[in-house]
Amino acid sequence: MKKAIAVLGILALTVSCKTAQTASSGDSLRDAFKNKFYIGTAMSLPQIDGTDVKSDGIIRKQFSSIVAENCMKSMFIQPQEGKFFFGDADQFVAFGEKNKMFIIGHTLIWHSQLPKWFFVGKDGKDVSPEVLKQRMKSHISTLVGRYKGRVKGWDVVNEAIMEDGTYRKSKFYEILGEEFIPLAFQYAQEADPNAELYYNDYNEWFPEKVKTVNKIVRDLKSRGIRIDGVGMQTHVGLDNPKLEEYEKAITEYAAAGVKVNVTEMEISALPSPWGTSANVSDKVEYEAKMNPYTKGLPENVQQEWETRYLDFFRLFLKHQDKIRRVTLWGVTDNQSWKNDFPVKGRTDYPLLFDRNYQAKPVVKKIIDLTKEK
Template sequence: MKKILVIIAVSVGIGCPAQTSNRAHSQDRDTQSLKDLFEGKFYIGTAMNRRQITGENQVAVDLITNQFNSITPENVMKSERIQPREGEFTFELADAFVEFGEKNGMHIVGHTLIWHSQAPDWFFTDEQGNDISPEVLKQRMETHIKTLVGRYKGRVHGWDVVNEAVLDDGSYRNSKFYQILGEEFIHLAFQFAREADPEAALYYNDYSMSNPGKRGGVVRMVRALHQKGIQIDGIGMQGHIGMKYPSLDEFEKSIITFADLGVNVMITELDLSVLPSPGNDGGAEITNTEAYHEKLNPYTQGLPDEVNAAFTERYLDFFNLFLKHSDKISRVTTWGAADSQSWKNNWPVRGRTDYPLLFDREYQPKRIVKALAE
């Protein structure tokens, strides 16, 4: 979901592939891979960035192929990258991403077809810069979705069709899509995607999904789709979590509530921040940023033992919850493979050192991976 910003190297050291290759290949062979650990429960996936898709970061590629069996592109399929100017599609990186998944026998997720963020300005305006009519927006949506989904028909297994259209209070986000088309834009997006590939699974994806207000809004949205005869196959619960948020109980309520709608539940974009929050707990709105202060970046030299222990325990709590509901959950995807890749190093405060993923900056499994195996 999130736009990846430039990662700032800090004193913990962000190893380059050449320096870390031997370490990455010397991972503890007594530790089962994640994809083996969760076989028969759910897919375990990760998001891939450009350098991984192109093979420039071979150490990360080795980690992904060894540990994961599902992949999602961080940015290369978003509309501003795929169609930066009307009618000019740029498929090179998206093609490479799909080919990577096919070569390695992976479950492939396309991300994302319709999102208010990282969309090119032309999508909503005419040559004079005025908002386009509903008819024109419908046509542009149909062309974009059918061109992208149609290109990978039968190859991409599932699509995040609409991303982040509901606010925490359950109302619809006042995006350009909503301003011009109202909630119909959601119905049309799923309709166009289904027409382009009738066999692909179609998902709605959003953050703060344990929030009761948002939970209710998503339920109403899915029911409205069903009433119109529009199929939705899954709901992605973005797992941008912290040490104190969200509540496990509320997260579990959302898993159960969404599953009761007759759709698969997926845990998407999973990462666990250990850093102090500047005040936007639980959200993932990329426009909500804060200025850098040293007190908000306390672990530049690595995590203290007690923080590392708490981090491991918190992750275990969530994975225990996922396993408890593995009959409802089809996939768990971390938003990045190793800490150096994570968007959390630069959001909501740019230039911090965070440790949100299951593998460290040297591509080694953290204590949590061994704890999961045990």
């Protein structure tokens, strides 16, 4: 009798283990996209230093790639000339290595979140082209060199082109002209010849912007300077951009000989304030109008939001041969920068995990898309 009970116990345990394996197999984004492209997220400081324990658990289970949300930007890495702070970045890279992730550094050259000293000489005036080149090279060489062979890809230049295809009139451009982009890529390539190098920007589906970015890609390649991908920042809403124009950009970048990185992705369900006025006398009404879902999304809006995510992921899977990675800009809704941009204090719902650290129903539906033939 005891033997029979023991056998039944073993059988029950075996069935239980198989059921558990079946339930866990493919139940994460990381597993589902394993043979398609990297699926990633940005990491904030509380996640990097381990104080946001619940988010860290989600990241380990769900994502195969991570990108530094802020800690590698120049104002934090080199707040004073020659004085680097690597504490947070070191922890970020260590987290990625421990969890066998594809680690992305963000960002080397960007006109924003930049320390004031970068362009200024002792006389308080703009530095010469030669001084700026030296500062760029020192910054890039030191940062990329520190993580050589460990950080697998770098956003080398960020947001340098306008929607009409012209160059942003940043100090980099004013002092060095168009050449600052090839120089940045050259310095990064010299610091780590094996790291993937990317150009990253938003609204990268605007036709004239696509043309200029592809011109930069072809120019770099013609010079023998490495560029592996174009990062398409995907801060999108429910109706903009149209999927057709986004898809057209994917195919055009691929035709230029680079992979597409879907970067900084989230989908806002809130109304856009662009084109609206905000007179002081109308402030209360305006703020209420721009923040309509403080108690949660209405069912019809939730459905529209979910459909939008699924449409994008169907597109990514359709073009998986052209896509290197898809990276969400954050883990949970309460972490998202969209709660404060472009209107402060809003309650937005743009990410895949809710404010209680729970996966939204859309996560399973995205996973199911990977199983369709």
